[in-house]
Amino acid sequence: MRGYSGFGTAVILAPVYSLLWGPRAGVPIMLLMELLVSVQLLPGALKDADRRVVLPLGGAAALATPLGAWILFTADGESLRRFIGGFVLVFGLLLMSGWRYRGSRPLPLNLFVGTLAGLLKGSTGMSGPPVILYLLAGLEEAKRHRANLILFFATIAVVSVVPPLLGGLIDLPVLLRLAVLLPVMAISVPIGARLFHVIPERLYRPFAMAVLLGAGGLALFG
Structure with missing residues (x-):
């Protein structure tokens, strides 16, 4: 999903990893994977992205991410896991409904959307939902949408791993799990990127929505 559409890493992995290991272990793993995937995709997206829109979004998100991380450190793990699951379910339903922000x-x-995204990034690992609904509203072609999302995620990827690192959440078990999972992601991302040029969006969207709803439901009710 990430290689194909430019988003999807966090909204799928955050609820699943939070269910498996709890948010304080699952979110740091996902943030590290997001960082490395962003490095993988960014060079090919820079030329197509609208930096005038994306960089203010990313800058505001980067500033707000540490405050969101405070929620990750202090919130009850079970409540946070269920919030992540419910949030992903709502996001998936909104995408399925076709609703988008249609204004200027x-x-x-x-800056407001970026700040909201940063708070979510720090606390749940998911900055994408408000930014995706916001950026996908425009009339730009799919290639521009995808590049904008890749650039946004890359601008906050480094900042997002700093609070868990300083707070001691990135420990040996997290790194061992990352070592197992990262090669799978590294192989899958370029496959998804290649499929972007082959598979029509009308076939991809139902699959992506089903995965989102399934991941959110597992974290909320599991």
Whole structure:
């Protein structure tokens, strides 16, 4: 999903990993994977991204991410896991409904959406939902949408791993799990990127929505 559409890593992995290991272990693993995937995809997306819109979003998100991380450190793990699952379910249903923000993109609104995304990134590992609903509203072609999302995620990827690292959440078990999971992701991302040029979006979207709803339901009710 990430290689194909430019998003999907966090909204699938955050609820699943939180269910398996709890948010304080699952979210750092997902953040590290997000960082490495962003490095993999960014060079090919830079030329197509709209930096005027994306960089204010990413800057505001980067500043708000540490505050969101405070929630990750202090919130009850079970409650946070269920919030992650419910949030992914709502996001998946919104995508299925076809709803998007249809207004203009002035700088104050860019900063507000970026701040909201940063708070979510730090606390749940998921910055994508508000930004995806916001950016996918435009009339740009799919290639521009995908590049914008890749650039946004890359701008906050480094900042997002700093609070868990300083807070001691990135320990040996996290690194061992990362070592097992990362090669699978590294192989899958370029396959998804190649499929972007082959598979029509009308075939991809139902599959992606089913995966989102399934992951959210597992974390919420599991």
